[in-house]
Amino acid sequence: xxxxxxxxxxxxxxxxLENTFGRFGFYTWRYVEAPTPEEAERLAVDVVRGEETLRxxxxxxxxxPRRSTxxxxxxxxxxxxxxxxxxxxxxxxxxxxxxxxxxxxxRLASQRxxxxxxxxxGIALSFALLGCPRLPTKGQSGARGQGFQSAVDxxxxxxxxxxAPSPERLVPAIECMSKDGRLLDSEKNQATAAFFGRLxxxxxxxxxxxxxxxxxxxxDQRFFVALAIWYADMARKADLLxxxxxxxxxxxxxxxxxxGDRPPDLLTVEITEPVQLDILWAQxxxxxxxxxxERIISVLPYAAPGEHSGRLVIGLAARWSLTSNATQQxxxxxxxxxxxxxxxxxxxxxxxxxxxxxxxxxxxxxRSEAQPEAR
Numbered sequence: 001x002x003x004x005x006x007x008x009x010x011x012x013x014x015x016x017l018e019n020t021f022g023r024f025g026f027y028t029w030r031y032v033e034a035p036t037p038e039e040a041e042r043l044a045v046d047v048v049r050g051e052e053t054l055r056x057x058x059x060x061x062x063x064x065p066r067r068s069t070x071x072x073x074x075x076x077x078x079x080x081x082x083x084x085x086x087x088x089x090x091x092x093x094x095x096x097x098x099x100x101x102x103x104x105x106x107r108l109a110s111q112r113x114x115x116x117x118x119x120x121x122g123i124a125l126s127f128a129l130l131g132c133p134r135l136p137t138k139g140q141s142g143a144r145g146q147g148f149q150s151a152v153d154x155x156x157x158x159x160x161x162x163x164a165p166s167p168e169r170l171v172p173a174i175e176c177m178s179k180d181g182r183l184l185d186s187e188k189n190q191a192t193a194a195f196f197g198r199l200x201x202x203x204x205x206x207x208x209x210x211x212x213x214x215x216x217x218x219x220d221q222r223f224f225v226a227l228a229i230w231y232a233d234m235a236r237k238a239d240l241l242x243x244x245x246x247x248x249x250x251x252x253x254x255x256x257x258x259x260g261d262r263p264p265d266l267l268t269v270e271i272t273e274p275v276q277l278d279i280l281w282a283q284x285x286x287x288x289x290x291x292x293x294e295r296i297i298s299v300l301p302y303a304a305p306g307e308h309s310g311r312l313v314i315g316l317a318a319r320w321s322l323t324s325n326a327t328q329q330x331x332x333x334x335x336x337x338x339x340x341x342x343x344x345x346x347x348x349x350x351x352x353x354x355x356x357x358x359x360x361x362x363x364x365x366x367r368s369e370a371q372p373e374a375r
Contacts (some may be wrong), residue, residue, distance in 0.1 A: 001033045004040035007312075008048055148176040158195055162288030162331075167203045170196065171213060174221055183220040191278035193224060194263075197231025198286035204234070211244050222251055230258040267291055271299050272310070274317045281321060293335045296322060300350040319354060326358035333358060 006029070013024045030047055034040035148154050154173045157166075174196070177183050200207055214225045222244055229240050241255035266276050266283075277296055284292035296318050303315025325332040333355070340351045 001035060002040075003031060003033050004037065004044075006030045006032065006041060006044035008044060009316075010048070147172050151177050151180040151182050158192075158282070159285050160329075161195075161199075161285055165202075167199055167206060170199055170203075170206075171210065174214075174224065175217075178218055178221045178224075183224045189224060189227060190275055191282040193227040194231045194279045195282035195286045196225075196228035197233070197263075198283050200228055200232040201234060202287070207234075207236075207240065211240050215244055215246060219248070219251070222248065223254060226251060226255055226258060230261075231263050233263055267295050271295070271302075271314060274314055277314065277317055277321060281325070288331060290335045290338075293322075293332060294339055297336065297339050297347070297351060300354070301346055303350070319350070322354045323357045323361070326354060327361045 008026075008028050008030060010026045010028075013026070028048060030044040032040050032043045032047070034043055148157070148169075154176050157169060157173060174183075177192075183189060200210070211225070211229075214221055217225075226241055226244055229237055229244070234240070238259050241258060245251040245255045266280055271277065277299075280292045280296050283289070299314055299318045300322075301315065302311040303319055322332070322336060326336050327333075336351060336355055336358075340348060340355060343351050
């Protein structure tokens with residue numbers, strides 16, 4: 001019996017993820033055996049719909065249905081795939097359920113629980129650690145003064161930082177994330193560290209004071225700041241890391257490793273993992289520099305039919321994140337619109353699709369605070 005590989009795209013899923021309501025979408029592969037292509041599609045949809053973890057989490061009312069589309073190809077791989085939940089805020093892919101036996105375990109620090117992720121997908125978890133599946137409106141901080149009530153407030157501050165830079169809130173932001181346990185896993189902190197690295201580079205006069213402050217901070221904060229210094233890629237990197245690691249042999253070793261390498265320039269190197277898109281978004285949020293968004297736009301062709309799975313996931317994540325952020329942020333819409341006017345024939349229709357979707361999607365400011373209707 002023929003075997004088929006089906007890529008399903010679910011949209012408009014009302015869910016409560018990590019105690020925050022929002023609308024989510026996902027991409028997932030499913031492999032099925034069926035006598036006909038049409039039967040394969042039906043079976044793949046039924047498999048996903050029947051997965052209890054997803055079914056019990058969906059909160060849509062009958063008047064607000066979920067939607068799904070799919071793409072079919074033949075494939076003899078016996079894998080069942082992983083369900084990737086794309087955060088509406090920035091397009092980050094997160095595995096929420098899976099039945100594959102060969103996977104690498106990663107920790108979602110926000111819930112102190114474990115889930116599994118197929119590393120071959122290059123699943124990006126770093127920027128998602130802040131747990132904010134919605135885009136706040138401009139100026140909506142959720143916190144007063146320089147302090148933050150939660151890591152969600154930090155996420156909102158970060159995503160709109162370039163609109164109203166406030167470097168005086170850097171220390172409270174890192175301390176808040178540490179208090180919530182968000183700095184314990186450096187593997188998921190890459191994009192967040194890249195954001196703070198841009199702030200370090202932009203505020204060199206404040207940097208010595210910041211480093212001195214964190215020298216007496218908790219171990220997780222010091223390791224995170226070291227990673228951010230590495231992303232800042234400044235000439236003073238060695239001296240800053242030496243000061244920061246004083247009195248800690250493990251941090252001194254980590255700093256030594258950092259000094260032996262430089263962060264990749266994602267504006268020029270090939271994009272090979274979704275986490276690199278997260279880093280580009282983080283650097284854009286810190287600076288407002290259009291080059292970071294333009295680089296994300298450049299990988300939209302990866303989502304074209306026939307691309308291998310690694311590039312396909314990158315292309316889909318780029319399309320999702322561009323649409324979501326263009327919907328919510330005028331600056332992103334402006335950059336995408338300008339790029340579309342000069343795009344080549346391959347890129348122009350893909351970018352126009354993003355723009356049309358963003359323009360036809362109503363802004364959902366404050367929707368995440370509203371309670372959804374009962375099913």
